[in-house]
Every structure is written in C-alpha cells, then in structure tokens.
Amino acid sequence: VDPFDRRVENALGDLPGPDEQASDRARRAALNALPTPTAKSRRRLPLLMAAALAVGLAGGGAVAAIGGALRDDAASPPSRTPPPVAEPVPGKIAAPLQGAGVLALVDGKLWLATRSGLTIEGLPANAAALSPNARFVVLGIGASLVVMAPDGRRAWSLATPGGIVGAAWAPNPILIAYVVTTRTGNELWLVEGDGDNPRRITDAVAPVTPSWRPDSQAIAFVDRQGRAMVYDRTTGSAHHSGPHRCDGRPLLPATKVAFAPSGGANAKLAFITKGPQVAMSGSGAKGGGCRAVLHVWSLTSAAWISSDEVVVTTRPALGIVAPNSRLLRFRATQAGVEEKGSSTIGPGAVMLDIAPAGDGRLALAVGGDPPAHPKDFGRRAMPPSAFEVRWVKMPPAGGPSLEIRSMGTVLRLEGRSARRAVQYSSAQVAWR
C-alpha cells in the first residue's frame, strides 16, 4: 500500500463522530419515517400514544410540556391524526410535529423554532422568512439582511440601502427576495442564498412582503399604485397581473399578495385589498384575463391551501353584534368564487395571519382584541396584549360552521401590560 494512501486512510478514519443530541434527534426522526406498521404493530399504537401522553401530562409546567411533545414525537409513528391538545407554553415556541419549522413575527419581534435546532425568542426584527426546509432563516434587522444557520450562528449579512420591510425565500432555494424602504421609496431586491449578487429589481413598489411563484421563476409584489404585479425572472420584466375585475369595476389597492402553492407558470395569484376584497386570478404569468373578487369585511390575511382554494381571516366586523373573528374557506372557479366552509373564534381574539400546512392543519396567529373601554377587559376571553400561534383544523368543506378549538398552543406572549390595550399592528406566521 502506498504510504500516502495509508496516510489519507488514517486521517479520514479518525474523523470525529456525531454528538449525542444530534444522534438522538436523528434516531427519532428516522424511526418516525418508517412505513406504516403492519396489523400486529398497529395494535401497540394506542398504548404507545397513551404512554407518551401520560409522560407529557405527568411532567407539568412549560419545560415538561415541551419535553412531552418531544417524547410524543419519538414514540408515535407517522400519522395524519392531529397531536393531542397541549397546555399553553408561556414564552416558548416549538417546531410542529410534522413540520420543519415555524416562525412568528409580532410587532417587530421574532420567535422561531426549527427541527434542526434553531430557536430564536424575542429577537427584534422587521422581516423574517424560513428557507424551504427551515434549515436557515433570513432576517431583516434594521438596514441589514442577515441569514442565520441551523447552529444559530450568522451565516452571512448584507448591508441594504434602507430598512427591510419584508423578505421571502424562493422555493428552489437559490434566491431571496426582499423589499427595502429608502429615502425615496420602496425597492424590490434579489440576492442569492449565499449572499452573492444583490441586485435591485424595481424602485416603484409598496411596503408589502413579496411572494414567490412555486417554480421560483417569478415574484409577486405590490407596486406604488397598489397594483398586484408579477416580475418574471426569465424575461426580466414586470407586468400588471389581472388588471381589472371581471365585472369591469376597478380594483382597490392591494395590501398582501400570495401565489398558490402549485401551478407552475400558470399558478394563481391572490391578493387582499384595503377594502373588503379578496381578488383571485388564474391568469398566471401572462397577466391576461380578469380578477374574480370576493367581498369580505375586515380582512386581516389570506393564504392558499391548494391550487384553487383560499382561506381568509377577519377581524370582528360589528363589535358586540358580531364579536367573532372569522376564518373562511373559498374556492376559485371559472364562474367566480364560492364559499366552502367557515370557522369562528372569539370574542376577545382576532385572527391576524394564517399559514397552512400540507396535512390539513393551519398555523393561526391570534392576537387579543382591544376592548373599547378598560373596564371591559375582565369580560374578555383573551387579554388585549396576548398573542398566540395555534394549530387549528381546516374549516370543513361545505359543512356547517365550526368553532375553532386550539389543537396545541405553541406560542403565547403576554409580555405587555394589559392596561395599555395595545392592538397588534403587525403579525406574521409561517411554517415549513
């Protein structure tokens, strides 16, 4: 044997091994990925779940609740059934059992947790987005774009020409789109996932988080006039997507844009407006056709749950008369938009943002509803300064209304004084 070959063999044979924590985590994940058990082993499932639940309940307190969730994760084989209801965990956030990570950005502070071990609690940030597998997170902090690695260290940072308003990581995941506010207006920028080659796309945009088309070849944004625009990377040009309503009336200015999760170059685009409108279009990248418009009062957010279904959230529309915040499910068809189901929450709570998962659940950002008078606070179900992320069931398609029951609160923040009756001005929730 050549001495140099032996030297290489010796050097590489002495590589360090994995640490215990990573090994335990990987072992749990690997065992959970095993195919559905046969009939014999399935009989053991209720016992395993009961044991895991008992361990979680016996622990008590926030730490035990998190530990219980982890143990449950380890003991249960993959299942489409929802996890057992967990007690609220003050000031903590946990990665969803069947997801790679979750983040909540509430009034300029970030909470996030990923399965790869990255946890951030209360970091001041203006914008945040998880990478497609939730291994990395991009943050907008002041006039810097910062990417953090799974080990919590800063992978890279980039000075930007102004404060960052919103960021979105492309599904591919080579690119990151972000909007910065400069002295002269708002600009849409692109940068590669390793921090290389930042370039400005346009300087005539509104301060709205952009949305990637699922094929990563186009970005939706809102222009200075409030129009939903699509920038096509293959042509290097932007066009007005769905320029008019199908009934010929003008569209109201957009405040949020969201591409459907599938559909390639013809993926549908939805946006909500300053007025009671959700607009949807199947026109895709070419920008032709018209917009089907849905009228819903007091909109707070909208998100796609499939290639043609949207869920929207609302504030309570009429105070005491209609005190509940609503979650509505709609389907876009050739003929227009039809309601498929609804859920309510409240009184005393407002649904602020929503992030669907692929398994029929939704991550829902819920904030306290500020009372009209401080004396009303005692009658409220939720303090006005509280904020939660809940997993909830999808509203039933075509079924009766369903009152939302939390399926495990993963984040509850009550750091503010209830007397201030602060209404959360911004909230974002996302998961992968």
Place this chain on the structure above:
Amino acid sequence: VDLQAASDSALVVRAKRGSRDAAGELFARHWPAAWRAALGITGRRAMADDIAQDAFERAFGALSRFDEHRPFAPWLHRIVVNRALDLLRSERRLVGLDDAAEEALAAWDPDDSGDRELLRAVAGLSVERRAVVILRYGLGHPPSEIAQILGVPVGTVHSRLARALEELRGGVEGGCRGPV
C-alpha cells in the same frame, strides 16, 4: 432474537414488518459512518447532522421498496452522498471558501490533534473529488461500489481518485516521501 448479532439483511426484513427495535439497531450500526460521510463531504457538523438525518429518514421511509438481499450500507451512503452534493450544488456554500476550510478543520480536528495538514488539503478538494476520497478512504468502499453509489463509471472513480490524490500530495507540504 439477538438483534446485535443479526445481519443487516435480517434487520431490514424485521424493520419492514414494523420492528422499531430492528430499525433502531440498523440506525445504531450505520449512523456514525453516514454522519462521517456527510461531514467529510460538507466539512460542517451542523450540515452533517441535517444530511445524515435526512438520509436516514428517506432510507427508512423507502424501506418497504428496498431489496433486503442487497447490502444496506452502499444504498444508505448513496443517499447521503447525493443529498450532500445536491445541497452543496444548489444552495452553494453559505460561508466563504476560506471560512469553510477553517470551519471544516475545526470540526474535524477540535482537539488540535490528527493530521491537520492533510485534512486541510482534503477540505480544499472539489466536492466531487472529496466525495470519492471520503467513500474510498473514510468508509472503505471499493471503486466498483463507489461507482454504483455515485452513478458514474468505474473509470471515472479511478480518475477522480488519482487526481484527488495528486492534488492532496501537492497540497501537503513536501508531499509524502515515507511512512508517517
């Protein structure tokens, strides 16, 4: 049944039938090597954690389709290597090359021991050559098996190995003129 004495093939059969104990033994047997392969190619512990875990999830998720008469390790290593190369090619590196080399060195050699000079040279190889070197000298796969793992002709493996060794010799100060 003594799972520790069972062959990989027997463990795969039992794991397919739903035995988590058998799957756990397979994991214990192959996790360290899979992780070291990921570390060797990427040079970063955190990335190795993710890649090796992901590879095991994919392997166990597809276990029902795996032919238990075939060896388990090369199949697993193929998944590890492909995941590592895919990740490095698509996301590129999130740190600069110099930082990467330093991090790789720190990860490989936390106690300031071992063949630092050689490890530094390995960290500087292209990912394709690094993968071949790790599979050959770190995991002990013969060239024919490496060819199957990487999906390339055996001749390509031999040429990559030869060029990698040549590059390593050049990168190591003074080369290697005798036993070390």
